[in-house]
Amino acid sequence: MILLWLLLIPGVGGALAWAVGGRGPEWPRRVAVGALAIDLLLAAALIGPAAAGRSQWIARLDLPWIPQLGISFELDLDGLSLVLILLTIALGIVSVVISRTEITDRVGFFHANLLWTVTGVIGVFLALDLFLFFFFWELMLVPMYFVIALWGHENRFYASIKFFIFTQGSGLLMLVAILGLVFIHWHQSGQLTFDYFALLGTKMSQTTALLLMLGFFIAFAVKLPVFPFHTWLPDAHTEAPTAGSVLLAGVLLKTGAYGLLRFVVPLFPGAAHMFAPVAMALAVVGILYGALLAFAQNDMKRLVAYSSISHMGFVLLGVFAWNTLALDGVVMQMLAHGVSTGALFILVGALQERIHTRNMRLMGGLWGVLPRLSGFAMIFAIASLGLPGLGNFIGEFLILLGSYQASVVFTVIAGRSRGVTSRGDGGVAPRDHRARRLSATGLRPSGAKHRMATP
Amino acid sequence: MNGAAFTAFAPFELLGALTIAVMLLIAIRRDHRLTALATIGGLALCCVVLPIAAPTASTPVTPLFVVDGPALFYAELVLLAALVVAILSYTYLDGMGDGPREEYYLLLLIATLGAALLPASVHFASFFLGIETLSISLLGLIGYASPRREAVEAGTKYLILGGAASAFLVFGMALIYADLGTMSFVQIGVLARVANAPDLFRLAGVAMILAAVGFKLSLVPFHMWTPDIYEGAPAPVTAFVAVVSKIAVFAVVLRYFVLAENHADGALHTGLILIAVLSMIGGNLLALLQDNVKRMLAYSSIAHLGYLLVALLAARSLGIDAAAFYLAAYAVTSLGAFGIVGLLSAPGTGRDADRIEDYRGLFRTRPFLAASLALMMLSLAGMPPTMGFIGKFYLVVAGVGTGLVWPVAALVLGSVIGLYYYLRVLVAMAMPVPDASEANPPAPVSRSGTAVIAVLLLLLVTLGVYPAPMIALIHMTVGQG
Numbered sequence: 001m002i003l004l005w006l007l008l009i010p011g012v013g014g015a016l017a018w019a020v021g022g023r024g025p026e027w028p029r030r031v032a033v034g035a036l037a038i039d040l041l042l043a044a045a046l047i048g049p050a051a052a053g054r055s056q057w058i059a060r061l062d063l064p065w066i067p068q069l070g071i072s073f074e075l076d077l078d079g080l081s082l083v084l085i086l087l088t089i090a091l092g093i094v095s096v097v098i099s100r101t102e103i104t105d106r107v108g109f110f111h112a113n114l115l116w117t118v119t120g121v122i123g124v125f126l127a128l129d130l131f132l133f134f135f136f137w138e139l140m141l142v143p144m145y146f147v148i149a150l151w152g153h154e155n156r157f158y159a160s161i162k163f164f165i166f167t168q169g170s171g172l173l174m175l176v177a178i179l180g181l182v183f184i185h186w187h188q189s190g191q192l193t194f195d196y197f198a199l200l201g202t203k204m205s206q207t208t209a210l211l212l213m214l215g216f217f218i219a220f221a222v223k224l225p226v227f228p229f230h231t232w233l234p235d236a237h238t239e240a241p242t243a244g245s246v247l248l249a250g251v252l253l254k255t256g257a258y259g260l261l262r263f264v265v266p267l268f269p270g271a272a273h274m275f276a277p278v279a280m281a282l283a284v285v286g287i288l289y290g291a292l293l294a295f296a297q298n299d300m301k302r303l304v305a306y307s308s309i310s311h312m313g314f315v316l317l318g319v320f321a322w323n324t325l326a327l328d329g330v331v332m333q334m335l336a337h338g339v340s341t342g343a344l345f346i347l348v349g350a351l352q353e354r355i356h357t358r359n360m361r362l363m364g365g366l367w368g369v370l371p372r373l374s375g376f377a378m379i380f381a382i383a384s385l386g387l388p389g390l391g392n393f394i395g396e397f398l399i400l401l402g403s404y405q406a407s408v409v410f411t412v413i414a415g416r417s418r419g420v421t422s423r424g425d426g427g428v429a430p431r432d433h434r435a436r437r438l439s440a441t442g443l444r445p446s447g448a449k450h451r452m453a454t455p
Numbered sequence: 456m457n458g459a460a461f462t463a464f465a466p467f468e469l470l471g472a473l474t475i476a477v478m479l480l481i482a483i484r485r486d487h488r489l490t491a492l493a494t495i496g497g498l499a500l501c502c503v504v505l506p507i508a509a510p511t512a513s514t515p516v517t518p519l520f521v522v523d524g525p526a527l528f529y530a531e532l533v534l535l536a537a538l539v540v541a542i543l544s545y546t547y548l549d550g551m552g553d554g555p556r557e558e559y560y561l562l563l564l565i566a567t568l569g570a571a572l573l574p575a576s577v578h579f580a581s582f583f584l585g586i587e588t589l590s591i592s593l594l595g596l597i598g599y600a601s602p603r604r605e606a607v608e609a610g611t612k613y614l615i616l617g618g619a620a621s622a623f624l625v626f627g628m629a630l631i632y633a634d635l636g637t638m639s640f641v642q643i644g645v646l647a648r649v650a651n652a653p654d655l656f657r658l659a660g661v662a663m664i665l666a667a668v669g670f671k672l673s674l675v676p677f678h679m680w681t682p683d684i685y686e687g688a689p690a691p692v693t694a695f696v697a698v699v700s701k702i703a704v705f706a707v708v709l710r711y712f713v714l715a716e717n718h719a720d721g722a723l724h725t726g727l728i729l730i731a732v733l734s735m736i737g738g739n740l741l742a743l744l745q746d747n748v749k750r751m752l753a754y755s756s757i758a759h760l761g762y763l764l765v766a767l768l769a770a771r772s773l774g775i776d777a778a779a780f781y782l783a784a785y786a787v788t789s790l791g792a793f794g795i796v797g798l799l800s801a802p803g804t805g806r807d808a809d810r811i812e813d814y815r816g817l818f819r820t821r822p823f824l825a826a827s828l829a830l831m832m833l834s835l836a837g838m839p840p841t842m843g844f845i846g847k848f849y850l851v852v853a854g855v856g857t858g859l860v861w862p863v864a865a866l867v868l869g870s871v872i873g874l875y876y877y878l879r880v881l882v883a884m885a886m887p888v889p890d891a892s893e894a895n896p897p898a899p900v901s902r903s904g905t906a907v908i909a910v911l912l913l914l915l916v917t918l919g920v921y922p923a924p925m926i927a928l929i930h931m932t933v934g935q936g
Binding site: 064065066067068069131134135138139141142145146149150157160161164165168169172173175176179180183 | 818833836838839840844848849851852855856863867870871874875878879881882885921922923926927930
C-alpha cells in the first residue's frame with residue numbers, strides 16, 4: 001500500500017495546490033512542499049527494509065485494473081527505483097522552493113503541474129505492468145508540456161511542442177513493441193498479460209527480438225537522449241522555467257536510463273548483446289558531440305543542456321557494457337548528474353533573474369559582484385566535469401572501468417573524447433577576451449570542465 | 456412481429472412515437488422551450504427504456520432488423536449522443552434570437568431515429584432506409600435555423616454529394632442482389648462462401664457500397680465535403696454529424712462486413728487497408744494546415760475514422776471490442792469539443808467561435824471550459840488520463856494482434872502528426888488574452904451547457920483511468936459470442 005501512497009500524495013497534493021491557488025501565491029507553495037516532504041519521508045522509510053536486503057523487491061502492490069486485457073495495477077519497488085524516487089522527490093522540493101520569485105503567475109496551476117510531473121515520474125519508476133508503465137510514461141509528458149508552454153521563456157511554444165512530439169512519437173513505437181512482445185507471449189503461453197515478470201524470458205527469433213528491442217530502445221533513447229534523437233533537449237531545457245529545467249534534466253532524463261536498465265536489457269538480453277556495439281558507438285558519439293556543441297554555446301542554459309547529452313552518453317555506455325562495475329557507475333552517474341546539473345540550472349536561473357540574460361559574453365567579471373553564487377557555480381561545475389572527490393567522478397570512473405572490460409576501443413575513445421573537446425575549447429576561449437575572463441571566474445562550467453577533465 | 460419482438464423493439468417504437476408527438480406539439484403550440492423540453496425528456500426516456508427492454512437473447516424483428524448486443528450498445532450510444540446534442544442545441548438556438556426554431560427538434564428526432572435503427576439493420580432495405588432517413592433530415596438540420604450563408608451552402612453541398620453517394624449505395628446493393636439474389640446480410644455471407652469464383656458483379660457492388668459508406672464516414676478519398684459541412688453547420692449540428700451519424704453508419708458497416716465477410720474475395724480487405732492508411736495520413740496532414748478549429752476537427756475526424764478502420768480490419772481479434780470502445784471515446788470527446796465550440800459561439804452574431812484566435816487566452820477568461828477543451832484535445836491526441844488514450848491503445852492492440860503492419864504504422868505516424876495541431880489549440884488557449892476582450896468580460900455561459908460538458912469530462916477522465924467497467928460492458932454486449 002505504501003507504494004500507492006507514494007503516488008497518491010503528490011497527485012492529490014497537485015490538485016490541492018491548484019485548488020488553493022485562489023487564496024494567494026503562498027498557499028500552493030506550502031501545499032506543494034508539504035506534500036513532497038511527506039512523500040520524501042515515506043520513501044525514506046523504505047530505506048531501512050532496502051538496506052536489510054532480504055530480496056531484490058522491497059515492496060509490491062498488485063491490484064486488478066483492466067482484467068479483460070490482462071492488465072493489472074502492479075507496482076514494485078527495488079533499490080534502483082527507490083534511489084531514483086528519492087532523487088525525484090528531493091528535486092521536486094528544490095523546484096518548488098526555487099520557483100518562489102520566478103513564478104508569480106498562475107501559481108496554483110504551476111505547482112499542480114510540477115507535482116503531477118513528479119507523480120508521473122514516480123509511477124514510471126514503480127510500474128512493472130508494461131501497460132501501466134506506458135500509461136505513466138505518457139502521463140508525465142502532459143504536465144511537463146504545460147510547465148514549458150505556459151511558464152517558459154521566449155521560444156517556449158516551439159520548444160514545448162517539439163518536446164512533446166519527440167517523446168510521444170517514440171512512445172508510440174514503444175507501445176507497438178510492448179504489444180508485439182505481449183502477443184508473442186500470448187501465442188506461446190495462451191495467457192494475455194502485461195506483467196513484466198511473466199514476460200521476462202519470452203522466447204522469440206533473433207530478428208523479432210531485435211525489432212522489438214529497437215522499439216523500446218528508441219523511446220528510451222529519445223528521453224535519455226542518445227545522439228541522433230537529442231535535438232529536442234537543448235530547446236526544451238533552454239526554454240523551460242528553472243524548475244522545469246531542473247526536473248527535465250534531473251529526473252525526466254533518468255526515466256530513459258531507467259527504462260534501458262529495467263526493460264531493454266532484461267527483456268531482450270540476446271538482442272541487447274548483439275546491439276551493444278552500436279549502442280556503445282552511439283554513446284561515444286553522444287559524449288563527444290554533446291561536449292563539442294556545449295562549448296560552442298553562448299547561452300549558458302544551452303551549454304548545460306548540451307553537457308547533459310554528453311553525460312548521458314556515459315550512462316548509455318555503462319548500460320550496454322552491462323557488468324556490475326559499469327552498472328554501479330550508471331546509477332552513481334544518474335544521481336550525481338541529477339544533483340549537479342539541477343544545481344547548475346538553478347544557478348543559471350538565478351543569474352537570469354538578476355541580470356536578464358543568459359548570454360555568457362555579457363557576464364564578464366561576475367565573481368567580484370556575486371562571489372558566493374560564483375563559488376557555488378564553480379563547485380557544481382567542477383563536480384559536473386568529474387573532479388575526483390565529487391560524485392560525478394565516481395560515476396564516470398566506474399563506467400569507464402566497467403566498459404573497459406566490455407570494449408576497449410569505445411572506452412578509450414570515450415576517455416579521450418574529453419581530451420579532444422578540452423583542446424578545442426582551449427583553442428576557442430582565448431580568442432574572445434570576455435569569454436576568457438568569464439571562464440576564469442568559474443562561471444563557465446563546461447568550459448572549465450573540459451579543460452580539467454583531460455586525463 | 457410477435458410479442459417478444461415488439462418488446463425488444465420498444466425503444467425504437469418509443470422514439471418513433473416521440474417524433475410524432477413532438478410534431479403534433481409544434482402544430483398545437485409553437486414554443487421553443489416546451490419543444491426542447493419534450494425532446495430532451497423523450498430522448499432521456501428512450502435511453503432509460505433501452506436497457507430495461509433489452510432481450511436476453513438476440514431477437515429478430517421482421518427480416519429487416521435484429522435486436523442483439525451490438526444493436527443495443529450502438530443504439531444506446533446514438534441515443535445518448537443525441538440527448539447531449541439536443542441539450543447543447545437548446546442553448547445554441549436560445550442564443551439566436553427570434554425565428555422558427557421548433558422544427559429543428561423534429562429534424563433532430565427523425566435523424567436520431569434513422570441513426571438508432573442502423574445498428575440493428577441486417578438487410579439492405581433497412582440499411583438504405585436508415586441511412587436515407589438520417590441523411591435527409593441532416594440536410595435540413597445543417598441549413599435550418601441559421602442566418603449564416605455558409606450554413607445554406609453547406610446544406611446544398613450535402614444534398615448534392617449525399618444524393619450521389621446514396622445512388623452509389625443503391626446501385627451497389629442492386630448489383631449484389633443481381634448476383635446472389637438476396638438482400639439479407641447473413642444470406643449474402645452464406646451464399647458468397649458457397650459461390651467461390653470471384654464475381655465481377657459482386658466486386659463492383661461492394662466497391663460502390665464502399666464508396667458510399669466512405670462518403671458517409673468521410674474517409675479519404677471521399678472526404679471532400681467534410682470540412683465545408685463541419686464549418687458551415689451550426690456547432691451542435693456539426694457535433695451530430697461528427698458523432699451520431701458516424702457511430703450509426705460505422706455500426707451497420709461493422710455488422711455488414713463481419714456477417715457477410717469475404718464476399719468480395721479479398722479485394723475488400725485490400726481496399727479497406729488502402730482507405731484506412733490514406734485517411735489516417737491524409738486527414739492528419741490536411742488538419743495541420745487549418746486555422747479554423749471546426750475545419751481542423753473535421754480533418755481530424757477523417758483521421759479518427761481511419762483509425763477505426765484498423766479495428767474493422769482486425770475484426771477477428773479484439774477489433775470489434777476495440778471499435779466499440781473507440782467509438783464511445785470518440786463520441787464523448789467530439790461531443791465535448793464541438794459542445795465547447797458551440798458554447799463559446801454567439802449564434803446571434805452569425806458566426807461561430809471557430810477561428811483559432813477566438814481561443815486566445817481562454818485559460819484566463821474561462822478556465823473551466825479551457826481546461827475541458829484541453830482534456831478533449833489530449834483525448835483526441837490519445838494521451839492519458841483520457842478515454843482517447845485507452846481507445847487508441849485498444850486499436851493498436853487489435854492491429855498488432857492481427858499483424859496489420861501498414862495500418863498500424865500509419866496509425867502511429869498519423870498520431871504523431873496529429874499531436875501538432877491538437878497542441879496548437881492548447882497553445883492558443885495558453886497565450887495572453889488579446890487586449891480587446893479584456894475591456895468587456897466574457898458573456899456568461901449557459902448552465903445546462905456547462906453541466907453537459909462537466910458530465911462528459913467526468914466520463915472522459917473516469918473511463919480513461921478505470922476503463923474496466925466499460926470494457927466489461929462491451930464484452931457483454933458487442934463481443935463475439
